[in-house]
Amino acid sequence: MANREAEFLAKGVEIIWVLEQSPTFSGGTMDNCLDVMGTLGATAGWCVGDDEIQPQPNVFDDSPFSVNRGFDMLVPRSTMTIEWTSSHGSPAGNDNPSASEMLDAVDALRAELGLPALP
């Protein structure tokens, strides 16, 4: 997992892991996020809990993107606009993009923003 994370970092992407719920369906907290992502081998990115968002908690879980699934979105710092989204999860119909497809989306977005291409 770490090597794929490094590919995102190399392209100027910071990851923010947002835990909507814990594995036991309790609160989505930073501590639970850390446990989950640590178990999965994540070594990069910020871990936060959906329950701990201010001023309004659970905006990720309550968003239209999250309907019995997880989701991903790319947001340029310069505009803070949601420019690309995908969904993930086992229910049919989710995008479940590979890391390579997501990196391709990053490349496309960088080009669209006029940012230099990165390897």
Added chain:
Amino acid sequence: MGWVLWLLAACGGASDEGGGDATSSTSPTAAPTDTAVASRDTVDSGRATGTTADTSQVTLTAHTGATATTGSTAATADSAPLLTGDTAVGCRYPAGAVEPMAEGEVLTPHTWPVATHMDGRFASLELGKVPCNDDDDIDWSPFDILLFVSIPAW
């Protein structure tokens, strides 16, 4: 459980693309900065006291066409700079954030009073400070793009 399988696949643990190892442990790939390190006690203190960001000055436009504001201040982003520090002159969080979040729209400047980086750093994470390189807790300058990965229960 499906999202876990996706994460493992997307990040290389169950994929033939990167040869990654989902259970491997390597050195952190993002080096801590000298301004980004906070103690857990400090961050927890912020959480306990309900520290909030300057989201009160952002106008949120709902998809219904109505306009709402967060907090008690109804100033708009156009008329009231979000960031007033010396290093933030001329830099504002983009106006026009909407709720619920939507593709093609500005993300609401959410705040997490406590966040932890996988390399062990703790800090408050304030999206309102992300665009302007004046965040005392997190150095965002190495990054052009944020990737949010929202994870449901497994």
